[in-house]
Amino acid sequence: MISKPxxxxxxxxxIAGVYAQEKQYTFKEALESSLIVETDFxxxxxxxxxxxxxIILKPKFSYRVNKRSKLVLIGQVYSELxxxxxxxxxxxxxxSDLSKRLFIGDRTxxxxxxxxxxxxxxxxxxxxxxKQQIVxxxxxxxxxxxxxxxxxxxxFILDDFEDSRVPLWSIKGEFDxxxxxxxxxxxxxNTYHITQDFDAPFFTQNLFPKPPEGVTTVFNDALKPxxxxxxxxxxxxxxxxxxxxxxxxxxxxxxxxxxxxxxKIEAFDTAPTVVISPRFxxxxxxxxxxNKVFGSSTFRGEMAYVFDQNFISTNPVAMSGVENxxxxxxxxxxxxxxxxxxxxxxxxxxxxxxxxxxYNRDRFETNTSLKVSQEMMNDNLTLETLWVHNAxxxxxxxxxxxxxxxxxxxxxxxxxxxxxxxxxxxxGQFRDRSRVSVGMxxxx
Amino acid sequence: xxxxxxTGFLALLMxxxxxxxxxxxxxxxxxxxxxxxxxxxxxxxRKLTMELKDKRGKIRLRETISLRKYFGKxxxxxxxxxxxxxxxxxxxxxxxxxxxxxxxxxxxxxxALRKTRRISAANRGDYFLGTDLTxxxxxxxxxxxxxxxxxxxxxxxxxxxxECYVLExxxxxxxxxxxxxxxxxxxxxxxxxxxxxxxxxWDIAGNHLKTIEIKDIKKVQNIWTYHKIFAKxxxxxxxxxxxxxxxxxxxxxxxxTFTKEAMVNGL
Numbered sequence: 001m002i003s004k005p006x007x008x009x010x011x012x013x014x015i016a017g018v019y020a021q022e023k024q025y026t027f028k029e030a031l032e033s034s035l036i037v038e039t040d041f042x043x044x045x046x047x048x049x050x051x052x053x054x055i056i057l058k059p060k061f062s063y064r065v066n067k068r069s070k071l072v073l074i075g076q077v078y079s080e081l082x083x084x085x086x087x088x089x090x091x092x093x094x095x096s097d098l099s100k101r102l103f104i105g106d107r108t109x110x111x112x113x114x115x116x117x118x119x120x121x122x123x124x125x126x127x128x129x130x131k132q133q134i135v136x137x138x139x140x141x142x143x144x145x146x147x148x149x150x151x152x153x154x155x156f157i158l159d160d161f162e163d164s165r166v167p168l169w170s171i172k173g174e175f176d177x178x179x180x181x182x183x184x185x186x187x188x189x190n191t192y193h194i195t196q197d198f199d200a201p202f203f204t205q206n207l208f209p210k211p212p213e214g215v216t217t218v219f220n221d222a223l224k225p226x227x228x229x230x231x232x233x234x235x236x237x238x239x240x241x242x243x244x245x246x247x248x249x250x251x252x253x254x255x256x257x258x259x260x261x262x263x264k265i266e267a268f269d270t271a272p273t274v275v276i277s278p279r280f281x282x283x284x285x286x287x288x289x290x291n292k293v294f295g296s297s298t299f300r301g302e303m304a305y306v307f308d309q310n311f312i313s314t315n316p317v318a319m320s321g322v323e324n325x326x327x328x329x330x331x332x333x334x335x336x337x338x339x340x341x342x343x344x345x346x347x348x349x350x351x352x353x354x355x356x357x358x359y360n361r362d363r364f365e366t367n368t369s370l371k372v373s374q375e376m377m378n379d380n381l382t383l384e385t386l387w388v389h390n391a392x393x394x395x396x397x398x399x400x401x402x403x404x405x406x407x408x409x410x411x412x413x414x415x416x417x418x419x420x421x422x423x424x425x426x427x428g429q430f431r432d433r434s435r436v437s438v439g440m441x442x443x444x
Numbered sequence: 445x446x447x448x449x450x451t452g453f454l455a456l457l458m459x460x461x462x463x464x465x466x467x468x469x470x471x472x473x474x475x476x477x478x479x480x481x482x483x484x485x486x487x488x489x490r491k492l493t494m495e496l497k498d499k500r501g502k503i504r505l506r507e508t509i510s511l512r513k514y515f516g517k518x519x520x521x522x523x524x525x526x527x528x529x530x531x532x533x534x535x536x537x538x539x540x541x542x543x544x545x546x547x548x549x550x551x552x553x554x555x556a557l558r559k560t561r562r563i564s565a566a567n568r569g570d571y572f573l574g575t576d577l578t579x580x581x582x583x584x585x586x587x588x589x590x591x592x593x594x595x596x597x598x599x600x601x602x603x604x605x606x607e608c609y610v611l612e613x614x615x616x617x618x619x620x621x622x623x624x625x626x627x628x629x630x631x632x633x634x635x636x637x638x639x640x641x642x643x644x645x646w647d648i649a650g651n652h653l654k655t656i657e658i659k660d661i662k663k664v665q666n667i668w669t670y671h672k673i674f675a676k677x678x679x680x681x682x683x684x685x686x687x688x689x690x691x692x693x694x695x696x697x698x699x700x701t702f703t704k705e706a707m708v709n710g711l
Binding site: 034035036118120123126128133135137138140160161162165174176181183239241244246291292293295296297298300335337338339340375377378379380405407408409411441442443444 | 496498502503504505506527528529530532547549555556557558559561562563564565566567570571573574575576680682698700703704705708709
């Protein structure tokens with residue numbers, strides 16, 4: 001029996017083969033290729049050492065099968081020369097077999113980032129079948145609805161979302177019902193967030209309470225969904241543009257990309273031990289977005305209501321150390337454009353609806369972000385600063401960036417990421433990871 | 445006394461003669477209207493290459509595929525970036541409404557974010573993606589505004605061997621001048637095919653700001669079509685050359701090409 005996402009690959013090849021019979025282009029006309037090379041070297045202030053020395057090659061091939069169909073392949077060769085962010089070969093336990101990266105030694109891996117077949121059937125139905133990224137939402141910097149694809153937290157949230165988002169084997173169908181654009185997604189790929197080991201630079205320690213002195217911790221393997229159909233994620237988005245308003249309604253039935261960390265204290269050889277048994281669990285999400293332009297400003301918003309979100313609890317009577325509650329997340333933002341300047345401000349709220357005692361967070365959490373961008377010299381030079389701040393705990397990060405187009409193909413970057421705040425909080429925990437980076441992006 | 449009478453008569457004759465000469469030119473308003481009546485076809489696809497040259501001579505190239513379609517009187521335009529390769533997939537979508545009092549709707553798809561961002565179209569005088577043309581220049585193409593300027597048709601001149609009416613325009617209000625970034629304009633409009641062939645503009649302070657030259661105008665599928673625009677900013681000495689090729693007015697472009705979803709899926 002053919003199992004799991006392999007079926008999707010075979011389906012993709014079969015469809016591509018059938019469409020290839022309608023070929024209207026010569027091979028040379030049909031094939032388009034490009035290569036992007038990126039380098040990024042980051043110096044960590046605290047340790048006074050290189051935090052990362054990254055070289056990424058991204059070849060892309062797009063083969064136009066006919067006027068309405070194409071096959072797209074995006075690969076990636078990733079090298080981290082000082083093997084610091086993901087030390088040695090990571091286990092990839094949360095990644096499905098067909099989405100795993102292939103490691104060549106400790107420092108280099110090969111990844112099939114995307115491989116999909118896109119077709120427009122009779123101008124009625126647009127299908128994208130294969131490994132791809134599906135992105136929802138309106139916000140910058142922090143995610144509410146952009147949860148269809150999981151994320152690699154190798155650099156927490158500093159990596160470009162394009163790189164940190166983990167593409168999944170999935171089918172996306174799009175069609176219109178009158179003026180409503182419908183998008184339906186089906187994702188049988190059981191891949192979840194790639195979190196980091198305890199000793200990795202960007203291990204998110206704020207998620208877990210430290211065990212009491214003298215108590216050891218045992219981490220069991222995460223209980224991960226494996227069934228191809230029953231454990232797949234499904235969702236849809238309805239969107240419309242009416243009276244100057246862009247609006248969408250989203251629904252997603254999915255496994256949370258972070259497991260619930262069930263824990264209990266057991267005695268091994270009379271020594272108390274905290275045993276943590278992570279388990280991925282189902283959730284429903286409903287949400288939506290809106291935006292409208294008023295003069296020089298765009299007003300935009302995003303909402304997400306998540307049912308039965310699991311939290312590690314500090315309530316001593318909580319079952320296995322976990323409580324759950326619905327969560328309402330919202331964000332409103334405004335983008336003001338004047339000439340070559342953009343000012344973008346966002347306010348994020350996150351409310352736990354039930355009276356539970358979630359570890360290391362308040363029931364009402366507020367984050368803010370401010371981005372100021374200035375383009376100069378006919379878009380040759382861009383100065384940008386992003387500031388994200390948590391109002392509850394006073395932590396956050398500031399990220400000034402300068403980018404410069406040297407010529408048509410080459411862009412240079414200089415940026416710094418500075419974290420501040422309490423070491424037990426989401427952003428503050430990385431205050432020793434503050435860094436300055438230089439990089440280049442070149443494409444042919 | 446006799447001499448005075450003759451002088452007076454001659455002066456009157458010259459005055460009338462000048463007046464009748466001026467009246468032989470169509471009014472600026474009529475010329476502006478005629479530039480809007482030119483046949484543009486319903487659909488069009490074309491390759492648009494932008495060559496940006498700074499004052500030191502550094503050249504950057506951008507290649508795009510541009511698709512345009514009329515939905516009644518509403519014009520929709522989608523531009524898909526092909527190069528630089530590192531920003532390939534960037535797409536720009538505009539809905540241009542016939543009612544001039546209604547701002548266009550615009551979206552920009554950024555492949556690095558995989559998100560489509562709604563952008564304000566209120567700032568007509570902002571420069572279009574780093575070039576030397578403003579959003580308003582891009583929108584009008586070879587037409588001239590019917591509402592923004594008070595025109596005076598001053599003479600006829602030859603441009604590229606073609607007879608053109610020369611129009612001088614001043615913005616109808618200070619607000620419009622500020623919006624457009626121009627305090628004065630001068631247009632050369634072809635007297636036969638009613639297309640703009642050259643434009644000069646001055647900033648609000650009266651400094652010579654820009655020269656735009658529209659070149660290589662010839663018929664494609666029986667529609668008068670320009671193939672090159674050269675724009676020079678005299679203040680920054682930055683130049684942009686737009687080269688237009690692979691023009692096709694008979695191509696079938698599906699309506700859903702001009703949607704946010706199509707921007708994400710690309711060409």
